[in-house]
Amino acid sequence: MGKSAQKEKIKWLAILFLAVGCFVLALTTQQVLFNLITILLAIVVYRFGQPILFKEYDEKRKKKYEEAIKIRQAAQEAVVSKKVFKNKKVG
Known part of the structure; x- marks a missing residue:
C-alpha cells in the first residue's frame, strides 16, 4: 500500500x-x-x-461469492443430470 x-x-x-x-x-x-x-x-x-x-474485505467477499456461485452451478448441473442419485451396482 x-x-x-x-x-x-x-x-x-x-x-x-x-x-x-x-x-x-x-x-x-x-x-x-x-x-x-x-x-x-x-x-x-x-x-x-x-x-x-474496505477494499480488502470487498475483494475477499467477492472471491468467496464467485466460488459459491461455481459450487452452486456444479451442484445444479449434478442434480439436473441426476448423477447424484444414480446407484452404483456392487457386484
Whole structure:
C-alpha cells in the first residue's frame, strides 16, 4: 500500500471516528444537531470512503461469492443430470 493510499485510509478513518464520536455525543446530550451531523458524515463515508476503507474485505467477499456461485452451478448441473442419485451396482 502506497503512502497516498495510506493517507486516504487514515483520512477516512478519522472521518468515520468523528461520526462515531458525534453519535455518542448525540446519545448523551440528546441534541438533534449532532444526529444530523452523524447522518451526514455517515453518508459521506459510505458514499466515498467505503471503497478505500474496505477494499480488502470487498475483494475477499467477492472471491468467496464467485466460488459459491461455481459450487452452486456444479451442484445444479449434478442434480439436473441426476448423477447424484444414480446407484452404483456392487457386484
